[in-house]
Amino acid sequence: MPQQRPTPLDLQSVEGPGAVALERAPGRKGLFATTLRGQPQAIIGLAVVILFILIAVFAPLIAPHSIHAKTGGIYEAPDSNHWLGTDDGGVDMFSLLVYGTRVSLEVGFAAALVAMVIGGAVGVISGFFGGWVDVVLMRITDIFLVIPDLPLIIVVAAVFGRHLINIIIIIGVIYWTSTARLIRAQVKSVRERVYVKRARSIGAGNNRLIFKHVVPQVAPLLIANTVLTIALAVFLETYITFLGLGDPSTISWGKLIENSFLGNAVLNNAWWAVVPPGVAVTIVILACTMVGQSMEDALNPRLRVGHLAVRRFRMRPLHGRLDSE
């Protein structure tokens, strides 16, 4: 479950209504404007995400202490010197939290990008070409969807080492499947649209069709989906790290949660070591979800009410209807 938090995907947007609604979808340029207009939650979410990005970028300027040196006693309570106290090694918690932002967001963005590239490519190819290509790719996707992630994560961590880059790749690999499904459905509807048919009839090649006509049409949805995937990737990073499979040489929020658990912070009554990293993760996931959701809503006016689907679990769209497309 938690590790199975999937890319956002829900019945409505994958199938019927979403695909239809895209006819009126704004272009890429209009996406943010449309999203932000009249949606306070999108503005708040975006502001929070930007704030965290700034913290990540300027971490060395913000963090008051080194994150490798012991600058206080073990589990010292917060005071004017250590705003969030110290951890089980006497390291300043606030500085750790600030630097942790860096790694957590890095994983979030990079892994979402990986999922976007793989999922986008598979979705476009599958949807555009149809036929046996579609069948083969979709069957592979289906299989990926039901394999438990845990062995995959463990083996990657063990064989290739517990490096950040491997964690990014494995998260991307876990989340591409639903992106592929989503994009495929959209591409199918775009393909049938009149102007694509017209472009084909005047002799445009497949590459040209894909990049000039199909990709720009599905791009907004892909971006919205990617923003939602960032949230899931940040979440999955904490999960992987909690299993002891995180990169040992970097500090992320997940690592801080793990440290507080391994370091018996609860027994030491050190709330300052347990609470802040979890709050940070929650805020970022919430913010990304708000932004991504608002984007999807903007793309899909009929569902403006804000439909959220189960994202905590990987799933696939239901077959009956997809196959009928």
Added chain:
Amino acid sequence: MRARRLLGAVALAAVLVVAAGCGSGSSGGTDGGTGGTVKQGGIFTLGSTNYIDTLNVFNYIEAGATVSFIEIYPELVQYSPGLKSIVPSFAESWTISPDGKTYTFKLHSGAKWSDGKPLTSADVAWTANTIIKYPGPTAVLASAVAHVTKVDAPDPTTVVFHYDQPVGNALAQLTYLYILPQHVWDQYTGNNGKDLKTFLPEEHLPVVSGGPFQVIKYDKKGQTVFKPNPGWWGPKPHVDAVAYVYYTNADSMIADLQSGQISAVDQVPFTAVNAVKKSGKAIIDTYPGGEITNITWNSNPYKPQHRELLDPKVKEALSMCIDRQQIMQVVFAGYADPAESLLGNIAKPWQSTDYQPLEFNCDKANQTLDSLGYTKGSDGIRMAPATTGKYAEAAHKMEYQVMAPNSLDFNGDREFSIIQEGFAKAGVKLTEQSGGDSSAAYAIETDDKCDAATNTGYSKFDMALWDWVASPDPDFQLSVVTKAQWCSWSDTGWDNAAYDQMYEKQGTLVKESDRMTLVHQMDQIIHDNWLYTELVNEQGIAAHSPKWDGFDPQMLGYNYIGFTDPHLK
């Protein structure tokens, strides 16, 4: 050992188990008092992060199992409190023949198994001879009777062990010969002994016991209950029962100790010990632990690259930049002592007395490295000059990967960062390479195609951050650097024929003072070659409720008094 990390802790547990298994107990009831003043009764509940995986002595892997074996299966000899010496247990006395090849034990008379059948020398002989006869299935106990050719039982209270050569640590090895009831086990020798491994005593409760306790309830990952064995030949336990309770998570274990739901815990994590102390709800017990953390240097003389790390002078200099005090304070909460010897403080008498403790003096180290020709580049990292000859290497920066398994029972990442900082001051750059679990880490060290005959293997790592669990007898620790252990226990890849001969010889010296002199020399050789940079010797930390007394956590798995001595105050 303690599953502190979610993944990867247990494989090392096997190490502790068998290390602990090497010891057992001493003659009972020596301390804690058997006198009339001790309060009787009560249930002693012991929390542990090790579980009793089975009560079959041929098929165990967890440390919890040895803790229970020692309470239900008698042993000829056991360790005394403090692991200071080997004392009589089921054997009342023994004699050794002048050639050192025959041991004759005189046993307690009139002893009985808990089902009323007599417990005699026949059971001892059967157990030992079975291990000798079926070496495969009984391999886990093979070293208990190493070099034994045959065991006789001339009369019910006499048992004679015949060795094919004098064995220096014969008694120490016998501390983990768990004597089994022949009348129960005899029927399971079928299938060429393989049935011995599949028999599950825990499914036939109460287990037929010859020790102070009977197991009346068994739940592998839960609560196992030991009740005094009324027919036992030794001093009576003080308690009405001992409950052994398994936890995966030390947090909830300590919480239960503080709330008074359990009487004691066999281990307190380093990060929790100060909190327990502060709470005042439990008393901390410490003892010299067997675990020594080290930097393992790849000392394989045939290694292809980074051969500058074969030079003991380089290794010594770099070691001088490690702030061990900080490691002890930050990683071990102060519950560790500086370690200098592979043999560990648990085997202090066997350590050489001729070397000085490692100095923390990075300036001196830098001078040494400068004088050896490793000059610093503009980026502050030293260069190893080009070499010629069979193992020629181009000039290269002194940048190394340090492999760390994720099965350590302490915060290895923190330990690494302290070492990394120290090495950086010496102009050497370290990066941490995760070794995975013990199996993976071990596979990385020895290499896939490891073969001692062709000197293949040990070519892929430079340094590792790991630990060894020492035992009171030095034989095992001494063996890990021999060529015979290449591709098996050896984690350094060292190859030194002279040392190997000394190792063979110490094994045959029955007179302890002779053996000790030789072992001192060997310890000195290991030290001078810097096969390991020993960092700290962990202390064992346990805790008990103020309502209880007589709990000696060090004795668990070494002597039955671990369960018989605790009593209410």
Added chain:
Amino acid sequence: MQRSDYILKRTLFAIMTVFVAVTLNFVLFRALPGDAVTGLKCHACTIQFKTALRHDLGLDKSKWAQYVIYLKKLAHGDMGTTFIGHRPVRGELWDPIKKTLAMITLGTVFSIVFGVFTGVISAWRRGTFLDKISVWTSLAFYSVPTQWLGLMIVYFVASRVGLPHGGIQSPDYGILGDPGTVAFLKDRLEHIVLPALTLGLVLYGDYTLIVRSAMLETLGEDYVLTARAKGLSNWAIVWKHGFRNAMLPVVTLIALSLGFIIGGAITIEYVFDYPGIGLAIVDAIDKRDYAFLQGAFLVLTLSVILFNFIADLLYFKLDPRVTT
């Protein structure tokens, strides 16, 4: 396509997926360096001992041969015996799965009951203060890392309400004798409540949001508007038209998610020291007990495939528009 064809197709696909999963589980674990025997550093673990053990466990055979043996045994329903302990995998799996099932059943029922309830209310009272509170609460639980929520509950809730921090049984429970069924159930329940609550809260966030959006979807449909126009009461509309139609996606999504929960409760089990299948897997990974792991992951994959299959059939049954 005919109904029977559809079911046949889904069944074939499920079987193929199982086969791929079985193969992957076999291959993945063997891709790790070292095996169950390599990591044993012990007095008794001589080279001879290791060789004998490898032979015993069949690890000395080629990987292909091991694979064939594995498949053959599996075809006869034999999952083999565990490497560590030499006990039948099936029995070793069942005990922890039983414990996990008890916990997740409680958690899931909690989340479905409350999730559906607040989801429906939220949609019904859309846009009100009540709706906002419900959406934000659900979003918060949806965003919280599970293991952290567990830690928070251990830290701030457990002692205050007098519930145990972890485990599945009080350490002093029934040491000398059986305290009876009532005492047993009480003790067990006390230990299950908090981990189940953690799981329940996390799922609650998800379920509320799905139910709410599904309800809003159906409440916007033409036939609901017609019903409204016909002058049906508010409650009747929500119940008869909204809820019953909204249940289609909700039921299928919940069925899909259930498949993953069995294996997914692992961090909850770890935080609460709850000896379920998640902790058993962790232990087996540490020991490289391939036989156990293969069995465990097979069961996990099967549970996912099974619930997917159920979701398919449900969808097929509930939605007359499904034709393939």
